[in-house]
Amino acid sequence: MESYNFKIAQELSVGSKQVSATIALLDEGATVPFISRYRKEATGSLDEVQVAAIRDRVQQLRDLDKRREAILKSLTDMGKLTPELEAAVNAAETMLLLEDIYLPYRPKRKTRATAAREKGLQPLADVLLEQKNFDPELEAGKYIDEEKGVKNTEEALAGARDIIAEYISEHAETRAKMRELFTEKGTFQSKVADGKEAEGIKYKDYFDWTEPVKSAPSHRILAMRRGEKEEILWLDIKPTEEEALDLLEREFVKGRNAASSQVGLAISDGYKRLLKPSMETEIRLITKKKADEEAIRVFAENARQLLLGAPLGQKRMMAIDPGFRTGCKLVVLDEQGQLIENTNIYPHTGAGQAKEAEKTVQHLFERYNIEAIAIGNGTAGRETELFVRNLNLPGAVIVMVNESGASIYSASDVAREEFPDKDITVRGAVSIGRRLMDPLAELVKIDPKSIGVGQYQHDVDQNKLQTSLDDTVISCVNAVGVELNTASKQILAYVSGLGPQLAQNIVEYRNQNGAFKRRDQLKKVARLGEKAYEQAAGFLRIRGAENPLDTSAVHPERYALVEQMAKDMNCKVQDLMRDDKLRKSIPLQKYISETVGLPTLNDIIAELAKPGRDPREQFEAFSFTEGVNGINDLKVGMKLPGIVTNITNFGAFVDIGVHQDGLVHLSQITNRYIKDPNEVLKVHQKVEVTVTEVDANRKRISLSMKENEKREAPVAAKPRDNRPAQKPFVQRPAKPAPEPEMDMMSKLAALKDKFK
Numbered sequence: 066m067e068s069y070n071f072k073i074a075q076e077l078s079v080g081s082k083q084v085s086a087t088i089a090l091l092d093e094g095a096t097v098p099f100i101s102r103y104r105k106e107a108t109g110s111l112d113e114v115q116v117a118a119i120r121d122r123v124q125q126l127r128d129l130d131k132r133r134e135a136i137l138k139s140l141t142d143m144g145k146l147t148p149e150l151e152a153a154v155n156a157a158e159t160m161l162l163l164e165d166i167y168l169p170y171r172p173k174r175k176t177r178a179t180a181a182r183e184k185g186l187q188p189l190a191d192v193l194l195e196q197k198n199f200d201p202e203l204e205a206g207k208y209i210d211e212e213k214g215v216k217n218t219e220e221a222l223a224g225a226r227d228i229i230a231e232y233i234s235e236h237a238e239t240r241a242k243m244r245e246l247f248t249e250k251g252t253f254q255s256k257v258a259d260g261k262e263a264e265g266i267k268y269k270d271y272f273d274w275t276e277p278v279k280s281a282p283s284h285r286i287l288a289m290r291r292g293e294k295e296e297i298l299w300l301d302i303k304p305t306e307e308e309a310l311d312l313l314e315r316e317f318v319k320g321r322n323a324a325s326s327q328v329g330l331a332i333s334d335g336y337k338r339l340l341k342p343s344m345e346t347e348i349r350l351i352t353k354k355k356a357d358e359e360a361i362r363v364f365a366e367n368a369r370q371l372l373l374g375a376p377l378g379q380k381r382m383m384a385i386d387p388g389f390r391t392g393c394k395l396v397v398l399d400e401q402g403q404l405i406e407n408t409n410i411y412p413h414t415g416a417g418q419a420k421e422a423e424k425t426v427q428h429l430f431e432r433y434n435i436e437a438i439a440i441g442n443g444t445a446g447r448e449t450e451l452f453v454r455n456l457n458l459p460g461a462v463i464v465m466v467n468e469s470g471a472s473i474y475s476a477s478d479v480a481r482e483e484f485p486d487k488d489i490t491v492r493g494a495v496s497i498g499r500r501l502m503d504p505l506a507e508l509v510k511i512d513p514k515s516i517g518v519g520q521y522q523h524d525v526d527q528n529k530l531q532t533s534l535d536d537t538v539i540s541c542v543n544a545v546g547v548e549l550n551t552a553s554k555q556i557l558a559y560v561s562g563l564g565p566q567l568a569q570n571i572v573e574y575r576n577q578n579g580a581f582k583r584r585d586q587l588k589k590v591a592r593l594g595e596k597a598y599e600q601a602a603g604f605l606r607i608r609g610a611e612n613p614l615d616t617s618a619v620h621p622e623r624y625a626l627v628e629q630m631a632k633d634m635n636c637k638v639q640d641l642m643r644d645d646k647l648r649k650s651i652p653l654q655k656y657i658s659e660t661v662g663l664p665t666l667n668d669i670i671a672e673l674a675k676p677g678r679d680p681r682e683q684f685e686a687f688s689f690t691e692g693v694n695g696i697n698d699l700k701v702g703m704k705l706p707g708i709v710t711n712i713t714n715f716g717a718f719v720d721i722g723v724h725q726d727g728l729v730h731l732s733q734i735t736n737r738y739i740k741d742p743n744e745v746l747k748v749h750q751k752v753e754v755t756v757t758e759v760d761a762n763r764k765r766i767s768l769s770m771k772e773n774e775k776r777e778a779p780v781a782a783k784p785r786d787n788r789p790a791q792k793p794f795v796q797r798p799a800k801p802a803p804e805p806e807m808d809m810m811s812k813l814a815a816l817k818d819k820f821k
Contacts, residue, residue, distance in 0.1 A: 073122050083109040087119045096561040097536070098543035099600045103620050105664035113540055129160055136167045145170050153237075161244070161347075165237040178231035181224030184213045189221060190228035193327050196319040201327050222327060229328060230335030234343060239316055243340060246312055247348045250304040251278040255289045258299050265297030278302060278348060282714050283356035287521040290353065302345050302352075309336055357525040359714065363743075364530070365537045367518035367712050370748035372541040374504040375684040377462070380436040383429060384498025386468070386490060387441055387449035389413045394490040395426070397433050401551060402499045402506075404484065405433065407491045412452045413445060423456060430458050437461060439501040441468035441494075447694040447722050462686050464501055465722070467710060470508070470515040471496045479510050479555060505545055505681075509538055510555045518711050518748055542604075544680055546618060549587075549605045550580040562600025567593050581607055584615045606677045613639050617676035619669055626656060627669060642673050687751055689722030696723050696761050703756040707768075709746050717742045719754055719768055727766030729754060734770050 069088065074081040086107040090100050097120065101113045108116065137154055140146040150166070157163040173179075181190070189208050193201060205221035215221050233239060257265060257272040265272075271289055292298035303309075313332045318325050379400040386394040392411040399405055406429065410422035429435065438458070440450050442465045453463055474480050475492035484492050499507040513534035514522050522530060542559040549571075557568035570591045575581065584602050587593055603620040610616055614624055630651055631638045641647055653666045672678075690705050692698065699721075707719040710726055717734065718726040729752075735745055746752070758767035 069123055069126050072126070073119055076122065077115060077118055079111065079115060080109060083111055084119055087111060087116055088123055091116075091120055091123070094596060094600075096539070096600055098540060098604065099561045102543075102618075102668075103603055103622075103665075105668075106660060106662040110664050117536065129158075129163065132160065132163060133157070136163065140167075140170060143170065162237070162241070165240045168237070168240075169232075169235045176231060177224075177227040181227045184208075184215050184224055185210065186215070186221060186224040187228060190225040190232070193225055193324050193331075194229060194232075194317075196322060196324040196328060198320075198322050199324065201323050226327060226331035226334060229331035230339060233313060233317060233332060233335045234339035236316075239313070240340075240344075242312060242316070243309065243344055244347060246304050246308060247278065247302070247344050248351070249279055250308055251302055251348060252276060252304070253278060253281055253286070253289060254301045254303075255292065255298045258297060261297045265292065265295070268292040268297050271298055278352060281352070283359035284521065284714050286352055286356040287360060287524045290349075291521070291524055302348050303341060306336075309341070313340075354526075357529060360521050360525050361530050361533045363713060364518065364522055365533045366743060367748045368513050368516065368534060369537050369541060370712075371516060371518050372505050372508055372538065373545070373681050374749045375682045376503040376505070376679075377437055377464070377501050377684045379502065381433055382437050382439060382498045382502060383426075383433075383435045384439040384466075384494045384501070385410075385441065385449055385453070386471070386494040386497055387443060387445040389445045389448075393422075393445070393449055394494045395429070396491060396494040396498060397429055397435070398495065398498045398502075402495075402502055404487075404491075404495055407487070407494070413448055419452070422452070426453065426456060427458070430461070435461060437501065438463045439466045439498045440464070441466055441471065441497045442720065442722075442724075443468050444724070446724070447689065450689075451691070451694075463688070464686060465689065466497050466501050467708075467720070468493070468497050468500075469518075470511040471500075473515040474507075474511050477510070505541060506553065506556050509542065509559060510553070513538060546604055546606050546677055546679075549584075549607050550575065560601050560604050562597045567597060582611050583607070584610070584612070584621055613642055613676070617642075617672045619672050619676075623661070623665070623669060626661065627673070630656065642676060645674065648673055685751070693722060696725050696759065696764065696766065699723060699756050699759045699766065701756055701759065705754055705756065707752055707754050709748055709750045709752060712742050712746060712748060714741070717746050719752060721754065721766075721768070723766070725764050725766060727754065727756070727768040729768045729770055733757070733768070736771050 070081045070084045073079075074084045077084075086104075086109075087100060090104055090107065095104070097113055097116045100108060100116050101111060105111075111119075133154060137146065137151065140150065140154070153166050154163065157166055181187075186208055189205060192199075192204060201222060202218050205218040205225070208221040209215050209217060215224065253274070253276045255271045255274045257268070262272070268288070271285075271292055274289070276285065289298060289300050293300040310333060313336060314329065317332060318328055381400060382398040382402075384396050384398060388394070392409045392414070394407065395410050396407040397405045408425060408429075410425050411418035412422040413419070435458070438453055438461050440446055440453065440463065446465060446468075450463065450465055471493045472489070474496045475489040480489070480492040480496075484495070496507060496510075508516055514530065539559050539561070542556060543561050547556055547560055554565070554568040554572045557563055557571055558565045560568075563571075567590070570593065571587070574590045581587070584605065584607060587598055587602065587605070588595075599622070603618055606617070607615040612624070614621075614627060619627060627638055627641070631641055633655075634641065634647055634651065636644075636647060641651075648670055651670065653663060653670070656666055657663065687706070687708065689707075693703070693705060705721045707721040707727070709717050710720045711718040714731075716728050716730040718728055720726050731739065731742060734742055739745060752770060754768040754770055756766065757769045758765075760766075
């Protein structure tokens with residue numbers, strides 16, 4: 066454990082005691098959000114990113130030690146373990162190096178080298194490797210043995226070369242140098258497979274493509290691999306053969322004699338037959354892993370931004386899932402998102418039905434005092450938006466909502482359980498409306514891979530992707546906090562310390578006993594013990610609770626401390642929460658103890674000031690340009706408002722209201738050089754773009770933000786709208802999300818780079 070502490074502390078530039086305390090808390094079952102929020106004194110105020118990095122690194126080191134133990138046992142059982150070999154195994158700091166050391170001893174199927182050894186040719190191989198000045202033909206004659214299958218000197222020399230070739234290909238130091246050569250000097254080379262030109266048109270850019278391994282971006286690596294998997298592309302990874310053979314000759318050729326010539330032949334054969342395929346496989350795995358990590362990082366950061374999107378809040382809602390021939394599914398939701406009424410309208414199938422649709426919408430709008438209307442952005446979305454806007458419904462906020470994943474939800478077990486007697490179109494419309502109310506609460510019901518913000522999510526390591534997305538959702542849910550009496554079991558499952566079963570038990574307890582009035586009632590929930598209560602309580606809120614601290618992020622373990630503060634100030638806890646002067650008068654130094662320091666005390670004071678504050682930004686209404694509803698309406702030079710829907714390494718996709726997102730390439734985002742679009746953009750950001758190219762046949766739209774940046778200073782321009790400005794509904798005071806939270810995945814990636 067101590068060795069882990071020191072190593073991880075060096076890699077992450079934190080204190081050894083911080084690492085030790087974090088590992089101990091993790092091993093006790095504490096979650097990352099709980100440790101970073103409520104154990105700052107123990108960890109020295111490490112944030113979520115650092116705690117997660119320690120968790121991941123210690124698991125890597127434990128896996129390495131587990132493999133090391135298995136290898137030492139195997140070598141011992143084989144009788145091959147020497148003090149020198151044991152020292153080398155114990156000194157190996159990476160899994161690759163450990164496997165390189167073990168490779169010559171690993172049990173393997175019969176090879177040409179093992180066959181040669183069975184023929185007694187190992188001594189001939191050894192003497193050839195010494196490369197002294199002798200005649201290899203004469204020496205090989207000593208090993209001719211008809212019974213063993215060595216008929217002549219050439220067969221003897223060929224067998225010896227096979228042994229040398231395998232020895233070279235399994236030599237640990239040589240493999241390390243060759244791996245570096247492939248990484249630093251190697252290239253990806255892709256070509257179109259014979260006869261696949263027409264079938265693989267989407268891979269046209271890679272029909273004859275060469276790119277250095279060390280600089281190839283993740284999205285191109287994944288694209289080439291996908292093309293190869295679909296048998297459209299042929300892909301090779303290698304340095305030049307001359308560079309590789311030069312490296313091997315420098316390592317193993319000791320002179321210029323006949324024996325050296327035999328070694329040279331063995332080197333050439335060993336590289337082509339054994340070492341190159343092995344290295345190519347390794348580099349494929351290494352680059353795939355790196356590309357996966359980058360794609361997962363981008364995906365997780367996009368998901369974080371989408372999950373933390375601004376909520377409209379609890380409003381009486383009309384939601385419409387649009388359609389042409391089959392009509393639009395319309396639902397009415399109350400302030401809590403519960404379904405009140407649903408019907409079909411047909412605004413796009415003839416004048417008569419359009420008139421009837423108008424009457425239906427106006428009737429429901431007035432009957433239920435609707436405050437906001439959510440319209441899905443799929444097929445017929447813009448046309449339905451125009452239809453609703455033309456009704457001039459007084460005071461209503463009309464918003465286009467990204468419906469990616471709504472169909473996944475509508476067909477899910479979760480949706481069937483919520484609405485067993487409704488069809489999938491009704492469920493989808495409900496999901497659209499709830500997304501506008503609270504994106505986080507609704508999107509947690511959908512597999513994060515289906516919410517429409519990823520690239521190549523089906524090509525990356527699915528287990529790592531799921532782990533990363535789970536971390537992201539958990540981080541978002543706990544950063545915002547959860548209302549205990551209204552939360553679904555899906556969002557409760559992501560609360561620190563709970564999980565699906567305890568979330569289900571909480572909902573069942575709530576249904577049987579009514580709303581929770583105090584946090585400590587959680588202890589009455591089946592199977593929710595002290596540990597789970599400790600981990601979860603601070604992230605759960607109870608609006609209108611008996612104890613005002615239950616509405617805040619102050620942990621119950623600190624209630625007594627806050628009550629003592631109030632007592633010392635000769636007031637009530639409620640007074641501390643209302644009166645800024647009282648809070649500022651509290652002498653915090655007085656309350657420092659072995660377990661409570663200034664970080665926790667400052668957090669408590671901040672919570673008393675704004676109990677249960679929501680870190681998300683306030684909601685702002687947005688609308689697309691009227692009259693631009695499809696790709697054929699676009700003209701080069703048009704300036705349009707849009708919403709960022711997805712961010713990749715090579716640029717950002719922007720919805721401009723034409724059912725096909727446009728691409729703002731990395732080079733067109735800003736006038737200054739940027740390496741990552743996330744430096745200036747985030748998912749759901751409102752921007753103004755200029756159309757630079759339209760390819761209707763291929764459904765490709767190219768956009769630029771550079772000209773708009775030159776004309777208007779802000780990167781994210783306000784959307785142009787000639788209608789009277791609508792005052793946005795604001796649920797809470799505006800408060801930007803904390804920078805460490807919003808940039809979690811980027812920071813984690815940077816920290817991980819330190820110990821790769």
